[in-house]
Amino acid sequence: MIYVTRRAEFSASHFYHNSSFSPEENRRVFGKCNNPLGHGHNYVVEATVSGTINPTTGMVMDLKELKVLLDQEVVQLMDHKFLNKEVPVFADKNPTTEVIAVVIWNLVAPKLAHGELHRIRVYENPDLFADYYGD
């Protein structure tokens, strides 16, 4: 089994808020991330696909397919957007790094024609990332 990874980047803003919490509770739980005007990050997404090497091509899959998929399903949806307000999937959930990883898995996994999605990794910044393996 071989794992191949493709990286994509997008920049977006977000804030953390739960409308069922009081304003004080929101500030206490989410700290500076609760600023309703939002703040931004340069996100990096790594999609890792597992599979076997096709002896004819020497490849697990055509990585261009993964590049196009990440661009169509993720970058076009989220790049230069305010995630809470402009990306409907986050209308009722906080766009934390861990939730973004799960959302991206759900966008990419069903559209992958070759290989199997093994991991989605989302970096909010170089010192913070979330991994989701689909379960």
Place this chain on the structure above:
Amino acid sequence: MVYLTRRYRFSAGHRLHNEALSPEVNRRVYGKCNNPNGHGHNYLLEVTVSGSIDPATGMIFDLVALDGIVAERVLDKFDHKNLNLDMENFRTLVPTTENLCLEIYRLLRGPLEDAGAERGLQLSRLRLEETSLNSFEYVPELEDRKKRNA
């Protein structure tokens, strides 16, 4: 299950030396790391926790709490210290980065898993870079899997 990783930095000195070995063997085994005056590294620590996402917050664990525990249990204790001479942990244990990685895992596991008990938080992986060329990882899940397969 989502795995969340946060990266931290600390700088410390050490010397690789085992009193039970002769000076010649120490020099042969540890090479330049056996220099009696010690030497230092900028360590990079990656702490990975896993758990279920709290539907109310969208988070598996509060990062401020994670930072607080790592600072209190590791960074405040190890940063700018001589691991061999300042730290009780390495009075008898050679402070190789393998041992340091396991020691940090032992220091963090209880406090993190207690603090995140509500969401079944687990300390899933600890990765320690000694330099950009050397890194060491402890992943108990992989050990369990190997034992199950054995």
